[in-house]
């Protein structure tokens with residue numbers, strides 16, 4: 470089991486890498502645009518190389534920007550040549566339900582040895598077919614499934630059972646996190662990996678009661694320092710007597 474971050478923000482990725490909690494990064498065109506990658510393939514390459522180096526040897530998923538069959542193959546081969554830890558994301562089908570994507574995925578994995586993360590999936594049955602086609606990762610969009618009124622936990626369980634029973638190599642990534650509790654909940658349901666938005670990882674760490682507790686520790690540590698600075702305030706105990714049991718025997722002969 471592992472946590473990836475779903476981000477193209479270099480500073481956020483570096484922050485979580487320094488903490489030692491990340492095992493990979495996922496991006497998509499929407500995330501890259503939000504994180505300031507504008508200007509086509511040249512800019513995608515620049516940001517991809519930067520992130521790939523920071524997280525090496527952990528995997529970085531980068532998505533193709535076309536749904537044309539030959540262009541997808543060409544772009545996926547190009548992206549994967551940029552660094553050893555690059556995984557190429559391809560959607561399970563095209564914008565209008567075009568079916569050639571699985572063929573492309575199978576060709577890239579089997580013929581060109583490109584690692585593929587099949588993405589934008591909303592059901593266990595999609596994940597199962599992507600895994601059968603030879604995908605290295607299958608990405609289920611948990612938050613979007615829940616938004617449609619289904620419980621993504623059921624889909625995670627079904628997908629994991631099939632992948633295990635058929636002994637397929639695919640690892641299930643559940644993304645599209647919406648709430649802090651998604652990460653642990655989805656990992657416990659059977660996801661191999663949850664890819665979380667940076668703000669949710671921050672939210673997993675910080676707890677209001679922990680804050681209060683740490684504040685009290687620090688306040689008391691300050692008070693203790695003050696107490697050492699003013700020894701006159703501490704009442705001296707006569708040598709030879711227990712401070713707890715003044716009434717009885719001396720502690721020393």
Ligand code: E4P
Nearest residue numbers: 475495496497608644645646
């Ligand atoms: C996962 O790989 C995707 O990039 C991502 O989680 C999609 O999330 P969204 O539903 O917030 O767009």
